[in-house]
Amino acid sequence: MNWITNYVRPRINSIFSRREVPENLWTKCDDCGTMLFHRELSDNQNVCTSCGHHMSITPRARFKALFDGGIFSEVAVPEPMADPLQFRDQKKYPERMKAAQKSTGERDAMLVATGEIGRTPIVAAAQDFSFMGGSMGMYVGNAIIAAAEEAVKLKRPLVLFSAAGGARMQEGILSLMQMPRSTVAIQMLKEAGLPYIVVLTHPTTGGVTASYAMLGDVQIAEPGALICFAGPRVIEQTIREKLPEGFQRAEYLLDHGMLDRVTPRTKLREELITIIRMLTGQTPAVWGDLPAPEAAAATPTSAT
Amino acid sequence: MTNYLDFERPLAEIEGKAEELRAMARQNAEMDIEAEAAALDKKAADLLVSLYKDLTPWRKCQVARHPDRPHCKDYIEALFTEYTPLAGDRNFADDHAVMGGLARFNDTPVMVIGHEKGNDTKSRIERNFGMARPEGYRKAIRLMDMAHRFGLPVITLVDTPGAYPGKGAEERGQSEAIARSTEKCLQVGVPLVSVIIGEGGSGGAVAFATANRVAMLEHSVYSVISPEGCASILWKDAEKMREAAEALRLTAQDLRKLGVADRVIPEPVGGAHRDKQKTIKAVGETIAAMLAELSDLKGKKLIEDRRKKYIEMGRKGLAA
Ligand SMILES: [Zn+2]
Numbered sequence: 001m002n003w004i005t006n007y008v009r010p011r012i013n014s015i016f017s018r019r020e021v022p023e024n025l026w027t028k029c030d031d032c033g034t035m036l037f038h039r040e041l042s043d044n045q046n047v048c049t050s051c052g053h054h055m056s057i058t059p060r061a062r063f064k065a066l067f068d069g070g071i072f073s074e075v076a077v078p079e080p081m082a083d084p085l086q087f088r089d090q091k092k093y094p095e096r097m098k099a100a101q102k103s104t105g106e107r108d109a110m111l112v113a114t115g116e117i118g119r120t121p122i123v124a125a126a127q128d129f130s131f132m133g134g135s136m137g138m139y140v141g142n143a144i145i146a147a148a149e150e151a152v153k154l155k156r157p158l159v160l161f162s163a164a165g166g167a168r169m170q171e172g173i174l175s176l177m178q179m180p181r182s183t184v185a186i187q188m189l190k191e192a193g194l195p196y197i198v199v200l201t202h203p204t205t206g207g208v209t210a211s212y213a214m215l216g217d218v219q220i221a222e223p224g225a226l227i228c229f230a231g232p233r234v235i236e237q238t239i240r241e242k243l244p245e246g247f248q249r250a251e252y253l254l255d256h257g258m259l260d261r262v263t264p265r266t267k268l269r270e271e272l273i274t275i276i277r278m279l280t281g282q283t284p285a286v287w288g289d290l291p292a293p294e295a296a297a298a299t300p301t302s303a304t
Numbered sequence: 305m306t307n308y309l310d311f312e313r314p315l316a317e318i319e320g321k322a323e324e325l326r327a328m329a330r331q332n333a334e335m336d337i338e339a340e341a342a343a344l345d346k347k348a349a350d351l352l353v354s355l356y357k358d359l360t361p362w363r364k365c366q367v368a369r370h371p372d373r374p375h376c377k378d379y380i381e382a383l384f385t386e387y388t389p390l391a392g393d394r395n396f397a398d399d400h401a402v403m404g405g406l407a408r409f410n411d412t413p414v415m416v417i418g419h420e421k422g423n424d425t426k427s428r429i430e431r432n433f434g435m436a437r438p439e440g441y442r443k444a445i446r447l448m449d450m451a452h453r454f455g456l457p458v459i460t461l462v463d464t465p466g467a468y469p470g471k472g473a474e475e476r477g478q479s480e481a482i483a484r485s486t487e488k489c490l491q492v493g494v495p496l497v498s499v500i501i502g503e504g505g506s507g508g509a510v511a512f513a514t515a516n517r518v519a520m521l522e523h524s525v526y527s528v529i530s531p532e533g534c535a536s537i538l539w540k541d542a543e544k545m546r547e548a549a550e551a552l553r554l555t556a557q558d559l560r561k562l563g564v565a566d567r568v569i570p571e572p573v574g575g576a577h578r579d580k581q582k583t584i585k586a587v588g589e590t591i592a593a594m595l596a597e598l599s600d601l602k603g604k605k606l607i608e609d610r611r612k613k614y615i616e617m618g619r620k621g622l623a624a
Contacts, residue, residue, distance in 0.1 A: 081619065089539060173564050180486055183486050239470055258480060
């Protein structure tokens, strides 16, 4: 899909400076230790080409691979009150926020966008583990509400990619209140008869798992993802025994009936298209390289 | 015997002295100690007032966890009649950390659900210290559903350190159980009122306390994480729980300002455990008042009221 370079991305998509990575870098796979050429790794959506290990991926990189031609437009998220508790631990919360914004180029830990996947219109939301561990605070709650509202407005399904260490402690009780808040958002979707598909990615833990990440009509996880409420270390300390191999990993949850599917990242797009088109009563997808959405709109129907 | 908290040590000494004097007088009829003992009593009473006048957030956590604090069972026994426990999640087990069933509150049939911590070693173990497993939330879901179908108001009493970090609880999907319980709270077309009577520990509390009205006892706490847990993550030192408790804004007073708690119920001087009857009575009056506030709302309106409350929550911080 090289033709994308010819298109101008929607303006909103480029407000934040994207993380530029020098192309001559090598990355070592955390799992098998293979040195991977950076370009090769990013072309494979940060999945190790040697062992299939899934490394974390930013929402922007994910959306670029997910949406047709890499084209999507961001959905605006209402800005919450900054530092509502005037929280300070060893650092002040606003300082931690600034540092995270600087290192990621993002506003907060969730990105919401609309676009098409295999010509299927959707709204997508993705959590950013590189932004303060993807933690859920007021902004993430607002993002989920904005995503649900957009989906209802456009009558589109919502696909949500979760990734979080849990709630954002620096927002105290207000981070906890994002559990009911996000649940209300998901209810709005369900009442509108729209599919809500959750893709759980590594790691999805704490209050995030115990709210919107477990309420999907279809629950898909990436291989090897840690998915839990209480983390393995806390459990080992409580029960004072070693946990079994693979405990709380995606495959373990699948075995225990908590998930519908475990699907590799590189196969996800196709799977989402297939499922969504069935749930929304559309014809089977046409596979292969399609012209970009704008180009298709300009030329009379002949390609499909 | 009184269980003293660490910051009550000076109080324990004075009360101990008064006790000793009276014990000696009982042995020796000629001793006249009453004036001295009365002076100590007065001193102790004054000290109690000053200790509790301005409790730090960490001390409030300690009071909220006090072993003699009235628990869910005490409230159910005193405030409800015809309490008929309903057990089980119809799937795996009955979770004894969660009490629940039909009862009458001021003669009106209701569904009451709450966490029970237990009051001695045996009952604490049986109740798993108030830490529910997935079955507890699923039992609550079942009871809320029933309340919805038969038009019974739901009253929840929250007192839990949090969900149980155990192997089985995770295997049986406690995340999903908590998520569904919160979802159910938002779906019932009957009044749902909640009182945080002790500890409101993270997701385990949210699963019951997503309500039209939430009241908190004066020295109860409600938090996203325990101060010890927060300290060990952010300070890398669990001993910094005082600082963490301060930063988390977990007191009833702060939560009232943030709009998470709608009411704060005053406790007797020295905390709920020093006058259980008075505390339980105040909680009963507050439940009645909260239900009365909702009496004009029916069905869908109650659901809308709850949703609106949570969607708008957090728009103003502490400053407002
Ligand atoms: Zn590898």
